[in-house]
Amino acid sequence: DVADRAAPQEADVPPTAKHKRVKVIPRQQAVDSLHRNVAAVVPVEDKTAHKQPPSKEDDKSFLDAPVANLEDNPGEMGKPVNLPKDMPPDMKKAVDDGWSKNAFNQYVSDLISVHRSLPDPRDAWCKDSAMYLSNLPKTDVIICFHNEAWSVLIRTVHSVLDRSPPELIGEIILVDDYSDMPHLKRQLEDYFASYSMVKIVRGPQREGLIRARLLGAKYAKSPVITYLDSHCECAEGWLEPLLDRIARNSTTVVCPVIDVIDDTTLEFHYRDSSGVNVGGFDWNLQFSWHSVPEREKKRHNSTSEPVYSPTMAGGLFSIDRKFFERLGTYDSGFDIWGGENLELSFKTWMCGGTLEIVPCSHVGHIFRKRSPYKWRTGVNVLKKNSVRLAEVWMDDYAKYYYQRIGMDKGDFGDISERQKLREDLQCKSFQWYLDNIYPELFIPGDAVANGEIRSINTNMCIDAPKTGDEEPVSVYECHGQGGHQYWMLSKTGEIRRDQACLDYAGKDVILFGCHGSKGNQFWTYRESSKLLHHGSSGKCLAINEAKDKLVMEECDASHLRQHWMMENYDSS
Ligand code: LR7
Numbered sequence: 001d002v003a004d005r006a007a008p009q010e011a012d013v014p015p016t017a018k019h020k021r022v023k024v025i026p027r028q029q030a031v032d033s034l035h036r037n038v039a040a041v042v043p044v045e046d047k048t049a050h051k052q053p054p055s056k057e058d059d060k061s062f063l064d065a066p067v068a069n070l071e072d073n074p075g076e077m078g079k080p081v082n083l084p085k086d087m088p089p090d091m092k093k094a095v096d097d098g099w100s101k102n103a104f105n106q107y108v109s110d111l112i113s114v115h116r117s118l119p120d121p122r123d124a125w126c127k128d129s130a131m132y133l134s135n136l137p138k139t140d141v142i143i144c145f146h147n148e149a150w151s152v153l154i155r156t157v158h159s160v161l162d163r164s165p166p167e168l169i170g171e172i173i174l175v176d177d178y179s180d181m182p183h184l185k186r187q188l189e190d191y192f193a194s195y196s197m198v199k200i201v202r203g204p205q206r207e208g209l210i211r212a213r214l215l216g217a218k219y220a221k222s223p224v225i226t227y228l229d230s231h232c233e234c235a236e237g238w239l240e241p242l243l244d245r246i247a248r249n250s251t252t253v254v255c256p257v258i259d260v261i262d263d264t265t266l267e268f269h270y271r272d273s274s275g276v277n278v279g280g281f282d283w284n285l286q287f288s289w290h291s292v293p294e295r296e297k298k299r300h301n302s303t304s305e306p307v308y309s310p311t312m313a314g315g316l317f318s319i320d321r322k323f324f325e326r327l328g329t330y331d332s333g334f335d336i337w338g339g340e341n342l343e344l345s346f347k348t349w350m351c352g353g354t355l356e357i358v359p360c361s362h363v364g365h366i367f368r369k370r371s372p373y374k375w376r377t378g379v380n381v382l383k384k385n386s387v388r389l390a391e392v393w394m395d396d397y398a399k400y401y402y403q404r405i406g407m408d409k410g411d412f413g414d415i416s417e418r419q420k421l422r423e424d425l426q427c428k429s430f431q432w433y434l435d436n437i438y439p440e441l442f443i444p445g446d447a448v449a450n451g452e453i454r455s456i457n458t459n460m461c462i463d464a465p466k467t468g469d470e471e472p473v474s475v476y477e478c479h480g481q482g483g484h485q486y487w488m489l490s491k492t493g494e495i496r497r498d499q500a501c502l503d504y505a506g507k508d509v510i511l512f513g514c515h516g517s518k519g520n521q522f523w524t525y526r527e528s529s530k531l532l533h534h535g536s537s538g539k540c541l542a543i544n545e546a547k548d549k550l551v552m553e554e555c556d557a558s559h560l561r562q563h564w565m566m567e568n569y570d571s572s
């Protein structure tokens with residue numbers, strides 16, 4: 001129904017909006033300081049975000065003037081919007097407030113049209129419509145949100161409406177997971193009142209994103225379900241290549257390439273097909289990205305062809321509705337956030353499906369550095385979800401996760417129904433999955449040692465930095481909880497944590513992506529001397545006098561500070 005598509009631009013600004021705008025934000029100041037690069041500021045309470053004409057500092061009549069050139073609006077074509085360094089205090093406050101509520105720059109988002117244009121990120125290969133089947137199935141699009149910013153949520157919905165063939169969309173189902181921000185109540189209903197394609201469903205209590213998605217699925221009627229996060233922007237041609245894969249085989253689950261929308265400038269950075277990544281995971285059951293493995297590249301003639309992916313990131317995918325149901329949808333025992341992406345990935349592969357990333361399909365997502373909303377208090381939600389996942393799907397391999405959490409599974413509830421599901425579906429083993437779908441994953445059982453690395457003399461343990469690679473690796477009192485003190489010594493002499501290896505290039509001992517060519521990442525442990533000997537330098541690892549950092553010294557077995565104990569060391 002074409003009438004459901006984006007309303008024309010004049011209709012965007014209801015008659016009252018002008019007055020509302022004036023009240024709320026120190027717009028003139030903002031406009032001044034933005035040096036005309038950016039148009040008027042749209043307050044949070046406003047019902048629409050707008051395409052505003054370029055400003056004139058001394059003239060407020062621009063509010064009524066027609067838009068001269070849409071491309072001059074902030075953020076068009078996915079361009080970044082930069083705020084000035086020295087903002088007036090009111091504006092700075094509004095910006096800070098937006099960050100603290102959302103963990104992205106809401107103020108900047110509010111400056112950008114909810115219909116902004118994006119660059120076309122597709123390879124030429126993708127644009128030949130003859131590549132896609134002609135009668136593709138319809139999809140419902142389910143977007144769950146908990147306290148999402150207005151302009152970001154509305155832009156997500158418009159990006160679907162503006163850039164999907166209308167005949168391929170059944171409904172857009174917005175699931176409100178018990179938000180308390182006022183703009184998500186009546187204002188949201190009013191805004192979409194004339195869009196018959198858009199439905200709003202409200203959860204009766206805070207469910208978390210997994211059960212919110214299940215609630216949305218209850219309302220889905222189209223043959224395909226597509227999930228999106230509530231801070232996405234779909235690019236031109238995003239939908240057809242996804243639906244095409246499902247039309248060809250209903251057990252294929254597909255993800256678009258997830259382009260980065262910058263959390264600060266809202267710039268849309270797209271990834272061309274040569275930079276496509278696939279999903280993996282580590283033994284902490286965290287999702288991770290990897291370049292397409294060689295074995296997979298060999299299957300293709302073009303980098304635009306769909307690639308197999310061991311896992312999905314979680315938020316953005318399409319799936320045949322019946323296949324989703326056959327797979328038992330999600331484990332409804334999963335709370336708030338996390339783990340559901342691996343659950344769906346594992347069972348897709350293990351129970352007869354295929355998981356792909358489709359390089360012709362692009363959707364942007366605002367990646368945040370922290371979670372802005374409340375989780376649950378008193379429960380480690382992520383751990384509980386992950387333990388349920390491990391118990392049901394990972395067979396013997398679950399133990400490697402348990403080592404990472406100090407063997408303390410906590411209360412993970414009843415999983416008997418999920419185990420029965422796996423049995424009824426006669427799914428393959430996790431071993432099969434690892435051997436065939438994710439052979440790149442390092443298996444801790446293949447390690448010569450795994451667990452803590454303890455300085456025998458001081459009872460301090462090697463402790464990984466929190467902020468990823470290339471930070472000096474430090475020491476901390478041994479806590480026996482795994483976590484940052486969990487290390488693996490590989491047969492080839494790497495001291496690993498997931499994809500990162502202990503690396504010494506003459507300065508600090510750091511974590512660096514494992515490269516597999518020994519050198520700075522080559523260590524040998526001798527149980528008899530307790531020394532940890534480093535390959536390229538010939539030195540030995542030691543803890544310093546102050547017992548607060550790692551140092552490299554000339555090897556001397558009589559120096560107690562060079563004595564280490566590697567947990568679960570297998571000398572054979
Ligand atoms: O309690 C909640 N209720 C909700 O409705 C918590 C969240 N939500 C909504 C929220 O508004 C958002 O729309 O659920 C969606 C996902 O929450 P985010 O955006 O906080 O999650 P994320 O993007 O940080 O995390 C990724 O992993 C999650 C694991 O549970 C989900 O699968 C997210 O959908 C997923 N996001 C993506 O896959 C986008 C790419 C990120 C990567 C890598």
Ligand code: MN
Binds near residue numbers: 230231315
């Ligand atoms: Mn997200």
